Amino acid sequence: MSTSSHSYPMSGGDDNHSYIHNSSYQKAGIDGVQEKARQYILENLDLLNMNPNLSTFTIADFGCSIGPNTFHAVQNIIDIVKLKHLKESQENSLVPLEFQVYFNDLPNNDFNTLFRTQPPSSGQEYFSVGVPGSFYGRVLPRNSIHIGNTSFTTHWLSKVPEEVCDKKSPAWNKNYIHCNDLIEEVTEAYKVQFTKDMRVFLKARAEELVAGGLIIALGQCLPDGVAMYQTWPGIVKDTIGDCLQDMVTLGLTTEEKIEMFNLPVYFPQSSELKGAIEQNRSFTIEMMEIVSHPLEAMQLSNNFVTSMYRAILSTVIEEHFGDSVVDELFRRFAKKLSKHPIDFEKCKKQMVYHIVLKRK
Amino acid sequence: MSTSSHSYPMSGGDDNHSYIHNSSYQKAGIDGVQEKARQYILENLDLLNMNPNLSTFTIADFGCSIGPNTFHAVQNIIDIVKLKHLKESQENSLVPLEFQVYFNDLPNNDFNTLFRTQPPSSGQEYFSVGVPGSFYGRVLPRNSIHIGNTSFTTHWLSKVPEEVCDKKSPAWNKNYIHCNDLIEEVTEAYKVQFTKDMRVFLKARAEELVAGGLIIALGQCLPDGVAMYQTWPGIVKDTIGDCLQDMVTLGLTTEEKIEMFNLPVYFPQSSELKGAIEQNRSFTIEMMEIVSHPLEAMQLSNNFVTSMYRAILSTVIEEHFGDSVVDELFRRFAKKLSKHPIDFEKCKKQMVYHIVLKRK
Numbered sequence: 001m002s003t004s005s006h007s008y009p010m011s012g013g014d015d016n017h018s019y020i021h022n023s024s025y026q027k028a029g030i031d032g033v034q035e036k037a038r039q040y041i042l043e044n045l046d047l048l049n050m051n052p053n054l055s056t057f058t059i060a061d062f063g064c065s066i067g068p069n070t071f072h073a074v075q076n077i078i079d080i081v082k083l084k085h086l087k088e089s090q091e092n093s094l095v096p097l098e099f100q101v102y103f104n105d106l107p108n109n110d111f112n113t114l115f116r117t118q119p120p121s122s123g124q125e126y127f128s129v130g131v132p133g134s135f136y137g138r139v140l141p142r143n144s145i146h147i148g149n150t151s152f153t154t155h156w157l158s159k160v161p162e163e164v165c166d167k168k169s170p171a172w173n174k175n176y177i178h179c180n181d182l183i184e185e186v187t188e189a190y191k192v193q194f195t196k197d198m199r200v201f202l203k204a205r206a207e208e209l210v211a212g213g214l215i216i217a218l219g220q221c222l223p224d225g226v227a228m229y230q231t232w233p234g235i236v237k238d239t240i241g242d243c244l245q246d247m248v249t250l251g252l253t254t255e256e257k258i259e260m261f262n263l264p265v266y267f268p269q270s271s272e273l274k275g276a277i278e279q280n281r282s283f284t285i286e287m288m289e290i291v292s293h294p295l296e297a298m299q300l301s302n303n304f305v306t307s308m309y310r311a312i313l314s315t316v317i318e319e320h321f322g323d324s325v326v327d328e329l330f331r332r333f334a335k336k337l338s339k340h341p342i343d344f345e346k347c348k349k350q351m352v353y354h355i356v357l358k359r360k
Numbered sequence: 361m362s363t364s365s366h367s368y369p370m371s372g373g374d375d376n377h378s379y380i381h382n383s384s385y386q387k388a389g390i391d392g393v394q395e396k397a398r399q400y401i402l403e404n405l406d407l408l409n410m411n412p413n414l415s416t417f418t419i420a421d422f423g424c425s426i427g428p429n430t431f432h433a434v435q436n437i438i439d440i441v442k443l444k445h446l447k448e449s450q451e452n453s454l455v456p457l458e459f460q461v462y463f464n465d466l467p468n469n470d471f472n473t474l475f476r477t478q479p480p481s482s483g484q485e486y487f488s489v490g491v492p493g494s495f496y497g498r499v500l501p502r503n504s505i506h507i508g509n510t511s512f513t514t515h516w517l518s519k520v521p522e523e524v525c526d527k528k529s530p531a532w533n534k535n536y537i538h539c540n541d542l543i544e545e546v547t548e549a550y551k552v553q554f555t556k557d558m559r560v561f562l563k564a565r566a567e568e569l570v571a572g573g574l575i576i577a578l579g580q581c582l583p584d585g586v587a588m589y590q591t592w593p594g595i596v597k598d599t600i601g602d603c604l605q606d607m608v609t610l611g612l613t614t615e616e617k618i619e620m621f622n623l624p625v626y627f628p629q630s631s632e633l634k635g636a637i638e639q640n641r642s643f644t645i646e647m648m649e650i651v652s653h654p655l656e657a658m659q660l661s662n663n664f665v666t667s668m669y670r671a672i673l674s675t676v677i678e679e680h681f682g683d684s685v686v687d688e689l690f691r692r693f694a695k696k697l698s699k700h701p702i703d704f705e706k707c708k709k710q711m712v713y714h715i716v717l718k719r720k
Contacts, residue, residue, distance in 0.1 A: 056501035098501045102489065107478075111471045115492040118467075123493075127501055129462065130490035132475040133483075140487055141416035141458045 012110030033354040037216050038080045040356050050212045055095045060102035060145045062135040063153030066114045074101050099126035107132035136200045140208045151218045157264040158197050161189035164262050177241040178263040180234050181227035190266040198276040206282035215357040220350050222269045230348035243332040261320050283357035293352045299344050302337040372470025393714040397576050398440045400716050410572045415455045420462040420505045422495040423513030426474045434461050459486035467492035496560045500568045511578045517624040518557050521549040524622050537601040538623040541587035550626040558636040566642035569719040577715045582629045590708035603692040621680050643717035653712045659704050662697040
């Protein structure tokens with residue numbers, strides 16, 4: 001792909017290949033940690049200090065995709081804020097709360113499907129709005145959000161670092177299609193982009209959040225010292241790259257196309273992530289946990305892995321290679337997996353990070 | 361169609377038949393009156409009284425459809441509020457304003473197209489959000505909107521009055537497909553529904569608007585004493601009904617289907633409209649003008665009329681008669697028009713109403 005800042009949402013619609021039906025891995029990650037965020041909110045969210053006359057509590061989900069995980073995440077937040085509000089109302093006479101939820105994603109996200117698949121009960125719980133725009137920049141007015149959530153999003157960079165597609169650069173990524181940590185200069189280029197993007201993300205959120213407001217961020221990172229190619233998601237992407245190479249031999253795509261293609265995706269090591277967050281001075285880090293993904297130790301089925309990565313990557317692959325490539329590529333990928341199944345137990349583990357930041 | 365409260369948005373996408381490319385009649389109506397709304401805002405909008413520390417000015421367009429008219433309407437409002445803010449800032453030190461625009465329409469409106477066709481400049485002007493939901497009910501939090509706009513929307517009722525599809529009722533509308541004012545009981549049933557819907561619309565907006573906030577409403581009505589069947593839009597819909605009858609003869613649809621089909625559309629006479637608005641005690645009527653549509657006296661081409669009504673009605677027709685009917689129906693309609701062109705000069709005129717309401 002080119003290095004411009006195009007955007008590649010998850011697969012839209014609600015057919016078999018859609019993100020809607022292939023996002024249970026992400027959901028398991030959310031479920032695994034929600035209890036701690038609930039506890040934090042219950043003990044620490046300072047409704048009175050935010051605004052004693054608060055009548056609308058606003059929640060934003062940054063990079064919401066098309067559901068259902070986003071509905072699940074925001075409902076969790078609403079449930080606990082309601083409980084907190086009820087408790088505080090017994091001591092102080094607070095105004096009844098209405099909730100407004102801002103569902104943010106890129107302008108080419110499938111908002112139609114998002115709106116049409118909202119749980120029917122959500123209408124009683126909150127006012128929904130869709131916010132089109134890259135979260136690597138402001139998408140909401142100043143001081144307008146009480147809790148911002150983001151789940152499994154910040155590994156999507158605003159763009160591929162230019163040098164990894166430049167054959168003359170030492171950071172050229174050859175015919176790999178992602179940052180698998182096999183070329184040091186490539187990792188460095190991705191890391192620089194990630195750090196920059198994280199700075200922009202947090203700066204924008206700092207402006208959008210009210211004082212005392214929270215960011216709840218969930219995502220994946222690598223333990224320090226672990227390289228991407230040693231993990232199963234790294235192996236998956238390297239295998240997809242191998243399948244593309246096979247397709248070159250058959251004339252179904254070209255070597256040049258592969259050389260120019262890199263995923264705008266980077267999973268930082270945990271200390272890098274921490275460093276990137278600590279750089280921002282507008283927030284205090286209230287909680288930062290690096291935990292195992294609940295499904296990490298499980299032997300996932302080949303079908304599950306194929307469907308999951310098809311839902312995540314088909315848009316970006318289609319954009320670069322054309323839409324005729326996707327079916328063939330994932331057919332080949334499934335076949336390769338069945339011949340050489342991933343040995344999940346032997347793989348190094350990616351981790352899930354779970355962070356709560358508070359706007360100073 | 362059934363009398364349930366299904367929703368029928370304008371034709372989505374951006375092909376030849378889409379609302380995007382067939383909404384210039386509505387735009388001409390907006391252009392015709394915008395200057396007066398600008399003047400009103402400039403002279404009367406009370407920014408200081410709303411909130412001296414106001415940092416986000418919020419505008420909602422209720423029933424925005426998919427553009428481009430909605431972008432045009434909100435930009436007009438923003439331009440004049442900016443001017444007003446600049447003027448007031450010279451006397452009082454006001455906080456710089458950011459704008460947030462809520463684009464509201466039914467959940468099955470094509471929000472994807474709306475977001476993807478926003479003028480590139482809009483990103484510098486305001487934060488956009490899409491609000492899925494019927495405006496015959498609350499769609500936004502209490503006290504959250506400064507100016508609400510609605511253009512050519514409130515003739516779409518929340519539902520068809522049940523009795524007009526009931527063969528045993530004196531208000532049965534026979535094989536007419538809309539309220540053409542030929543059957544008194546039908547008109548009465550539609551009028552009751554319109555009055556009820558207007559009450560619900562204004563009650564919801566009264567809750568959503570801040571004190572001092574404005575509703576700018578634009579739409580079509582009939583002069584007192586004029587019947588729908590005497591106007592060219594009435595003739596158009598009666599002619600579409602005739603074409604459906606012709607299709608019964610050929611076995612392309614059935615008499616029963618037509619008898620159960622009525623458009624959820626009603627254009628009140630101007631005194632009715634005024635009465636419906638005056639019933640609501642939460643607003644003062646700051647301006648109420650009934651003017652001619654700038655294109656009313658023009659001889660519109662058959663192509664223009666066919667394309668315009670196809671964009672408006674194809675969704676609701678398709679839902680009831682099936683998608684195979686739409687092409688054939690509008691082919692026949694175009695043919696009938698070319699044989700019997702509408703004599704626009706002889707028709708009675710519909711009027712454009714333009715209202716500014718202020719939240720007490």
